[in-house]
Amino acid sequence: xxxxxxxxxxxRMNDGFSSYLLDVTEEDCFSLFPLETLVYLTPDSEHAxxxxxxxxxxxxxxxxxxxxxxxxxxxxxxxxxxKTARLPIQEYMVRLQNGKNYHSEILAINQVxxxxxxxxxxxxxxxxxxxxxxxxxGYVLRNSVE
Numbered sequence: 367x368x369x370x371x372x373x374x375x376x377x378r379m380n381d382g383f384s385s386y387l388l389d390v391t392e393e394d395c396f397s398l399f400p401l402e403t404l405v406y407l408t409p410d411s412e413h414a415x416x417x418x419x420x421x422x423x424x425x426x427x428x429x430x431x432x433x434x435x436x437x438x439x440x441x442x443x444x445x446x447x448x449k450t451a452r453l454p455i456q457e458y459m460v461r462l463q464n465g466k467n468y469h470s471e472i473l474a475i476n477q478v479x480x481x482x483x484x485x486x487x488x489x490x491x492x493x494x495x496x497x498x499x500x501x502x503x504g505y506v507l508r509n510s511v512e
Contacts, residue, residue, distance in 0.1 A: 404448045404449065406450045410450075462504055462505060470504060473503070478498065
């Protein structure tokens with residue numbers, strides 16, 4: 367699997383990918399785990415993630431693609447009747463006025479992973495989001511707006 371085009375693209379797009387601890391398989395998550403244990407993280411979900419349940423398997427719905435396609439991950443979750451959640455960006459952050467009027471809740475896999483890891487350590491969404499959502503996304507924590 368490490369000689370696949372997908373693996374090569376992950377290496378190209380994600381600094382440090384080669385040091386991630388992961389199992390590589392040709393099977394997808396929908397056949398590897400019971401569907402009721404899966405939670406598909408997608409920015410299109412109506413449900414904000416409140417906590418991380420260690421008995422659940424969280425799917426980081428990343429596409430190794432430079433284009434942004436709306437609702438692809440959400441539709442995939444619906445296709446398998448899997449629960450969805452989004453990071454609570456809207457609950458803890460606000461849009462920052464910027465010259466380009468650019469705001470995006472679309473994050474790279476490593477950013478989502480950093481946010482989840484920080485939340486598991488701290489149980490503090492503002493701290494976790496601050497670490498993972500760069501200012502270039504157009505969002506800042508609510509209490510940091512003057």
